[in-house]
Amino acid sequence: MPLLPDTHAIAVMALTGFALFLFTRDRIPIETSSLVVLILLLVGFFAFPYREGGVSLTPADFLAGFGNEALVAVCALMIIGKGIEVTGALRPVTNFLALHWGQHPQLSLLLILIFGALVSAFLNNTPIVVVMIPILIGVALRAESSPSHILMPVGFATIAGGMGTVIGTSTNLLVVSVAHDMGLREFGMFDFALPAIIVGSAAIAYLWLIAPRLLPDREVLLSDTAPRLFDAILHISEDSLAVGRTLSDVLTVTDNRMKISRIGRGEGLSVTRLPSVVIREGDRLFVRDSRENLKEYERLLGATLHDVLSPSLPIGDDHPLSEGNQQLAEIVVTPGSILENWTLRKARFAERYQCVILAIHRARNPSQTIASDLKDVKLRAGDVLLVQGTRENVAELRRRGSMLVLDGTINLPRARKAPHAMIITFLVVLAAALGILPISVSALIGVAAMLLFRAMHWRDVGSALSYPVIMVIVVSLALGTALTVTGASQYVAELYVHVTLGLPPRYVLSGLILLMAIMTNIVSNNAAGVIGTPIAISIANQLGVHPEAFVLAVLFGANMSFATPIGYQTNLLLIGPGGYKFSDFLRVGVPLVLLMWIGFSIVLPILYPL
Numbered sequence: 001m002p003l004l005p006d007t008h009a010i011a012v013m014a015l016t017g018f019a020l021f022l023f024t025r026d027r028i029p030i031e032t033s034s035l036v037v038l039i040l041l042l043v044g045f046f047a048f049p050y051r052e053g054g055v056s057l058t059p060a061d062f063l064a065g066f067g068n069e070a071l072v073a074v075c076a077l078m079i080i081g082k083g084i085e086v087t088g089a090l091r092p093v094t095n096f097l098a099l100h101w102g103q104h105p106q107l108s109l110l111l112i113l114i115f116g117a118l119v120s121a122f123l124n125n126t127p128i129v130v131v132m133i134p135i136l137i138g139v140a141l142r143a144e145s146s147p148s149h150i151l152m153p154v155g156f157a158t159i160a161g162g163m164g165t166v167i168g169t170s171t172n173l174l175v176v177s178v179a180h181d182m183g184l185r186e187f188g189m190f191d192f193a194l195p196a197i198i199v200g201s202a203a204i205a206y207l208w209l210i211a212p213r214l215l216p217d218r219e220v221l222l223s224d225t226a227p228r229l230f231d232a233i234l235h236i237s238e239d240s241l242a243v244g245r246t247l248s249d250v251l252t253v254t255d256n257r258m259k260i261s262r263i264g265r266g267e268g269l270s271v272t273r274l275p276s277v278v279i280r281e282g283d284r285l286f287v288r289d290s291r292e293n294l295k296e297y298e299r300l301l302g303a304t305l306h307d308v309l310s311p312s313l314p315i316g317d318d319h320p321l322s323e324g325n326q327q328l329a330e331i332v333v334t335p336g337s338i339l340e341n342w343t344l345r346k347a348r349f350a351e352r353y354q355c356v357i358l359a360i361h362r363a364r365n366p367s368q369t370i371a372s373d374l375k376d377v378k379l380r381a382g383d384v385l386l387v388q389g390t391r392e393n394v395a396e397l398r399r400r401g402s403m404l405v406l407d408g409t410i411n412l413p414r415a416r417k418a419p420h421a422m423i424i425t426f427l428v429v430l431a432a433a434l435g436i437l438p439i440s441v442s443a444l445i446g447v448a449a450m451l452l453f454r455a456m457h458w459r460d461v462g463s464a465l466s467y468p469v470i471m472v473i474v475v476s477l478a479l480g481t482a483l484t485v486t487g488a489s490q491y492v493a494e495l496y497v498h499v500t501l502g503l504p505p506r507y508v509l510s511g512l513i514l515l516m517a518i519m520t521n522i523v524s525n526n527a528a529g530v531i532g533t534p535i536a537i538s539i540a541n542q543l544g545v546h547p548e549a550f551v552l553a554v555l556f557g558a559n560m561s562f563a564t565p566i567g568y569q570t571n572l573l574l575i576g577p578g579g580y581k582f583s584d585f586l587r588v589g590v591p592l593v594l595l596m597w598i599g600f601s602i603v604l605p606i607l608y609p610l
Contacts (some may be wrong), residue, residue, distance in 0.1 A: 009488035016479050016488075016531060023472075023524055032522065034471035038062065041478055050142060050486065051521060057485055065477035069440045070177035074170040074473065075465055076443030077334055078124050080425055082464030083450040085127035089418040090119065099140045109150060110208050112136075115162025116154050117204060121193075122429050123167045124160035126466075128571045133536035148218035151578040152279035152588055153207040154560055155570050160596075163559045164196035165189055167432065167439055171529040174179045175555045178480055178533040184547060189433040192552055195607055199556075199599035206595055211588045218579030230359030230386045232294050233264075234285040234303040241302045242283075248275035250301065258274045258297050261286045291328055291386050294359060305358045305388075313405075327394045329355075329405055333383040343376050355389030396468060417455040423448045466569070468527065476530035484534045493538030505543050505610040509553050510601035516557025517593050521564045529558035556600050562589035 004010065015037065021032035050057040065071060084090060093115060101108040114131075119128055131156060140147040162168035166176055166189050175397045177186045236242050242250045251258060263271040264284035271277055279285075298305050334341045339347055350356050360377060361384040379385075387394075397405050428446035432439040450456045483489040500508045505573065512532075519528040532554040540547035561568035565575055565585050574580060 001498060002491055005491045006052070007482075007490060008045075008048070008052075009275070009486040011044065012479070012482040012486050012488045015044070016483065018521075019475065019479060019527070020522070023522075023527060029468065031468045031471040034468075034475040038341065038471075038475045038478055039372055041475075041482060044483075052486075055282040057482065057484060061481055061485075062478035064481075065474035068177065068473075068477055069438070070173045071470065071473050071477075073167070073173055073438075073440040073443050075470065076440065076447050077170075078126075078466060078469075079165055079447045079456075079461050079464040080428060080443060080450065081124035081127040081542065082460050083421045083423060083456040084123060085131060086460055087418040087421040087455050088131075089421045090128065090131050091192075092418075092589040104407060106208075108139075109153075109212070110204075112150075112154055113157040113204050113207055116158045116163075117200060120158040120161035121164040123425065125162055125169075125570055126573070127156055129155055129573055133573070146217040146579075148215050148580060148584070149212040151209045151574050152215060152580065152584065155574045156211070156589070156592060157204060158208055158570065159561060159568060160200045160207075161558065162199060163556055164193045166191075167429070167443075169525070169559060170469060170473065171525045171558050172555055173439070174476070174526055175529045175533050175551060175558070178477070178530055179537065179551045182484070182534060182537055184537070184551065188435070189429075189439075189456070192555070195552070195603045196556070197602060198603050199596050202599055203592060203596055206592060207480055211592070214588050214591075215584060218372070218581075218584070230291060230294060230361045230384075231261075231286070231288050231289050232305055232359035232386070234287055234294075234305060236279055236281060236283045236285065236298060236301075236303055237280045239302055240279075240281070241300070242279040242285075243281050245276060245279055246271060247277045247279065247395070250279055253300050254297055257289075257293065258285075258287055259289065261288060276360050290332070291359070294386070295328070326388060327391055328358075329389070329394045329397070330361075330389050331385045331397065333385070339379050339385075341378060343378050345376060347379075349387075351386075353387075353389070354393045355387040355397065357385050357387050359386040360384070361386070384601045417453065420453045421450065421455040424453070424455065469569075471526045472526050476524070476527045479527075480530045480534055489534040490538045493542055496535070496539055496544045505545050506601070506605040507544065508539065509549060509604060509610065510597070512539065512550060513553045513600055513604075515598050516554050517560040517597055520558045520561045521589075521593070525558045525561050525568060529554055532558060543610075545610045546608070547606050550570045552604060552608070556596070556604075560593045560596055562592045564589070 018040075019033070019037040022028060022037065023030060026032065031071040041062050045057050045062070046059055092267070116125075116128060116132065133151065136150050136154060137147045137404075159169075163172070164489070166172055166187055181188045241253065247260070247263075251260075263273060263277065263279075264286065265271050265280065265282070271283070285303070287294065294305060339349070344357055360379075361523060362380075387397075389397075400507060424446050427449075428442045431437045431442040435443070436442070447461070451458065451461075483492075496512075497508070500511060503511075516528055516532050519532070533551060536550040536554045537547045561571065563570045563585060565580070565582060571585065573591070579583075
């Protein structure tokens with residue numbers, strides 16, 4: 001048995017155990033737990049200074065994590081990911097895949113899994129999952145299947161894909177950074193892509209063929225999965241894709257999802273809805289659908305959802321909706337409000353609130369089609385108006401309190417800036433991959449470019465940063481420093497080697513992967529990775545082998561957060577939309593963890609001889 005270390009090392013190990021315990025407490029916010037641990041670390045080493053062999057630890061050493069290069073890179077990449085989200089840069093691809101779901105569901109699922117994995121190798125997977133959730137829910141409902149069969153596999157695919165590059169996850173960046181600080185060579189962007197691709201391919205196959213069959217039908221908890229249907233008018237301009245096409249061709253463009261109740265032409269005239277009818281400039285298509293689908297039809301057809309109060313006024317340069325930061329919001333007509341028993345024409349809504357009404361949902365008889373012009377419909381309590389306006393105007397509606405603004409207000413993507421966001425992201429990744437700039441530098445330049453080209457605004461920067469992630473990273477780096485300097489990691493390594501005495505290094509490596517995989521499903525993956533890295537290097541030194549394979553064992557193991565909903569933040573995002581229970585993650589996640597554990601246990605010793 002290895003000799004016990006000194007008092008400081010024992011205290012640090014005890015504090016690490018306490019931190020891991022706090023991280024598992026659902027009632028305590030993880031950022032609060034992190035702050036408590038950091039304060040205990042600072043106060044403890046201030047009250048009982050550590051000086052051993054010319055090495056000392058001061059509070060400044062523990063606070064250095066706030067300026068750590070890896071943390072800077074993580075924050076910058078989170079901001080760039082937010083830029084991709086707010087511009088809707090990924091929506092065309094995900095919409096294209098969803099469009100073909102009805103014809104080839106199995107192939108479409110495979111393509112979405114691969115797409116999610118590939119994109120997650122370069123972007124934070126949280127905005128990717130946020131973008132894909134409503135699209136996948138809509139696909140599942142149109143296919144008359146439960147979203148629970150596809151949401152979890154796609155979410156897990158993005159986690160698996162993030163293992164492939166240095167910037168794929170914040171855990172990768174932190175593990176690589178800590179290993180470099182401890183004397184290992186700096187990993188290149190794709191240095192461990194090969195084992196990730198080999199094992200990740202097996203994971204994608206499992207998520208494609210097996211996982212959906214393991215998941216039961218779950219009742220979806222989000223109200224948006226059974227969306228309100230709004231009556232709206234799509235105006236066909238001269239630039240519209242629909243001009244000169246038959247009604248049948250126009251419906252094909254929307255994958256036959258769009259339901260047209262009537263076609264208006266001229267003043268008070270309607271055209272028979274025959275498949276052979278040719279759509280002309282100036283026609284008005286009366287449609288009924290969810291708010292997301294209405295905006296999607298507008299984009300696909302190049303049509304315009306006009307203000308129902310001013311159907312002759314398009315959304316153009318002189319119209320309020322040409323401004324940025326547009327939002328869609330749902331306004332409920334409440335009893336006694338200024339809208340009850342009024343028509344939209346008489347209520348002068350747009351003049352009062354600087355928001356335009358795009359569509360109406362009739363609460364009392366939602367299946368009844370509105371026959372008259374929307375502006376002449378008398379509103380009743382319970383009716384819902386779909387309005388569009390700037391963020392400030394929607395917020396003003398909410399503040400006035402004269403009507404009910406439903407939760408679920410959504411920001412409309414700044415689609416004109418999507419190419420800028422994609423080009424900036426590509427250049428950031430390229431500069432880091434070619435070694436032209438460190439990822440922290442190229443990512444910060446990318447953030448500046450996003451702001452300069454107005455792909456995002458400063459308020460987006462604030463919402464992009466995850467304070468729990470930042471605090472977990474800082475406290476994990478502080479604990480990692482304390483474990484290394486006091487010799488606690490060396491003791492843990494010696495203890496692990498003693499327990500596994502006589503086993504070949506490949507089995508010791510395999511055990512380390514499994515240990516990290518278990519830990520990451522209980523505590524933060526960043527905490528598991530940062531705390532495990534110095535221990536892994538110490539184990540390799542004890543065995544007399546090169547530590548690179550053991551560092552990768554920690555990196556891959558700490559990313560296997562599939563078995564619990566608390567394992568990773570995207571798992572938490574999936575619970576509501578998929579209606580999942582804790583047991584669903586165990587049912588699908590545990591076999592996936594075992595599959596990837598076995599895969600990396602075989603592949604790593606082959607690619608990195610021990």
